[in-house]
Amino acid sequence: MSAAKEAGMVCVGAIGGAFGVQGEVRLKSFCAEPTDIAEYGPLSTEDGKRQFTVSLTRPLKGALGARLTGIASKEEADALKGTRLYVARTRLPALPDDEFYYSDLIGLTVTDTGGEVLGKVLAVHDHGAGDLLEIRSAGGSDSFLLPFTREAVPTVDLTAGRLVVDPPEES
Structure with missing residues (x-):
């Protein structure tokens, strides 16, 4: 079991790499409503060492364009490619009785x-x-x-x- 799962964290997205040259990223959202990923507050890396606040910029084919706090260049954005983003399970909305995370x-x-x-x-x-x-x-x-x-x-x-x-x- 990963450290994130043990800490009650749920994976809500992943960074697909840089989009453009200004530090914007291609963000893959695993949320039922993809844009909800920006509403859960700061998202953490699996090891919990980094946190990012997400600002969505535009829809992309199969992803979302987004800015992450602290990421200002294409190189910084590319270095995050493949990084999975987590949020505390308690910050996610309650589901109806017949739906499950x-x-x-x-x-x-x-x-x-x-x-x-x-x-x-x-x-x-x-x-x-x-x-x-x-x-x-x-x-x-x-x-x-x-x-x-x-x-x-x-x-x-x-x-x-x-x-x-x-x-x-x-x-």
Whole structure:
């Protein structure tokens, strides 16, 4: 688990490199509403050593143009390429009952409808056609993917730290 995750931080974006020569960056937002990334206050690097206040400048294809405090040149902006930006989980808005932040699902115990432990959620993948849960088997050596749908995952209990799953029948 990363230091950011242990500290209750959620990744909300990543810097794609410099945009122009004045220190502006290409910012990839992982927020449901991309422009919300600028509303969460200072964003931190994964190690927490640097913080940036974000000012959005313009929409770009697949990203946002942005200025970050303390970044004034193309070279400084390029040096941040690939840097992931985090915000404290407590600063994010509450979600409706049937929506979850990916970071809240990682590490949850996965049981089947009979109560047998199948493993733990290792990651959540979004390849565009729907979310997939990567589950590390209870044995710990391999993993499997499960669609994150109401049919396959009828119960998400964050308080108890578990998911109840009803995997589709194999054909």
